[in-house]
Amino acid sequence: MYIEQAYKGFHEGWRYVVGIMSIFIGWQVVGMLPLMGTLITKSKGQVMPTDISGMAALLGSNLFLFLMLLSFAFGLLATFLTVKLVHKQKIVDLTTSRKRVDWNRVGFAFLLWAIISIIMVGADLVFSPEDYVFNFKLEPFLYLLVIGVLLIPIQTSCEEYLMRGYLMQGIGILAKNRWVPLVITSLIFGLLHLGNPEVEKLGYGLMVYYIGTGLFLGIMTLMDEGLELALGFHAANNLTTLLLVTSDWSAFQVESIYRDISEPQISWNIFIPVLVIYPALLYIFSKKYGWKNWRERLSGNIQAEESIN
Template sequence: MYIEQAYKGLSESWRFILGVFVVFGAWQIFGGIPLLVALIAADAAGTLVTGDLGSMSEALGSNTFLFLMLLTFAIGLVCLLAYVALVHKQSVTSLTTSRKKIDWSRIFYAFGLWASISIALIFLDIWLAPEDYAFNFKLVPFLILTAISIIFIPIQTSMEEYFMRGYLMQGLGILTKNRWFPLVFTSLLFGMLHIFNPEVEKLGYGILVFYIGTGFFLGILTLMDEGLELALGFHAANNLTAALLVTADWTAFQTDSVYRDISNPVLGWDVLVPVFVIFPLLLWLFSKKYKWRNWKERLTGKVLTREEFLSQENG
């Protein structure tokens, strides 16, 4: 009963509605101040040519820009957890999982599994189409990138998971008293929030199939496993491998990675295969490992009232 864990804190509707605006506003305003100050300084020095990601990354240096961009998520996560603790009086554990304590083995298993698959797929593509990649490795920038990525990318992905699949999933479930609406809403919202990524401008709106599909995959993981642990591990592995191994001039992460994708980007099978082949296979694998049952009830069933939940907890 992951959604019902919200009842372990104060769960009135106004707290969730206010929380969305307070947390998102604080995340965007306070989180963006360091990056904004750096960009203003770069503009004053004449090194910032345009306002696109590539120009900002070049003006500040790719590692500095990545650090400041990821710092916004760190500040956002602090704001979210502070609001949950102070206004909802809810613990981090109940925001994370229905288990008595956070299951770190689940996080590491999902991380290791998806990191291994991602690395294999990346190097397979490099082997199949070496003309699409340029070796980009520079030791010192890469070491700095690695340090920044290992520390801050899991924070970035955790902010997205705790806000989307955690706070919003629980809040919408409590408000609507069902599971399907928060699953659909958070998945669509997760996809649509990527609409401003440079990948969308380059590849077109078809790329949103991947982002929305990923949102559904992570939402299903959360509801079926009754906790965020698998989603936290998967998301961190996905972004970390992308940042360290391959970059391109048209992606959100422009880093000093090992390889640079120099191909002319097109919307192809690499968007559809993860959503319609790999993700379903991963769900099957997780379901076998963790013995998931009652798919329909967990994904579309009703959410208990506070009284029903507390009665079961005390029963």
């Protein structure tokens, strides 16, 4: 019943067109003004860098990260305002089919994936120590920690509320089924990462990972009838990545504890999460939360509006 929560607000097609435009302006126009203004000021008439490495070098990695993540706060606010003002829908109905947000679910998914991520990084440090250098510097790391804890959950929530929330519900009630929004939002989520430096370095094969991650998050949302697990997982994924390992070719070029100095290449390691780890996580969640009727929840038709209102 998660997608059907959109019926509790106004859901005409034109409202989603206006909503998407409003969210884009809030996120990518208004939200980018602090970063662009600071870059212009710091450039002092010189050519302003447009790549992540150049902007981080000009501003300092922590300031650049703060301003980059700040844009997601504007994006999340724009999403919430669009839902409230354009669709007259409650935020809780955008979040879950339950009567209230289940924060225990958010916390469980966060802790589970944070622990697994730390173990995987630790294992790689043990078996491939030549690929890493110890990069820990107390003062910049403490600033990084504060920025990450405060803004990474906002960044990931912005993406989840837009992808698995607003678009999943909107496309679902327009398509009248569940598989179309699942596929489309997964593809959009992957394409949004197309400009990441990892893709430029490793090639388009990495899109299998991003699209696969979007599919995993979408399946989790539809099976659990809410965003809670996706919110927790996504926040843990980005926060552990930010704090533990950085590299010269990643989206997060910051003062993490370790720096990856290996020469990156597409290998089976890229696909292990999509083919092995994500299915295992879905199995764990299914057992814990009693998921049933997989076919109906992932590909069934949307119930009529009259059965909701």
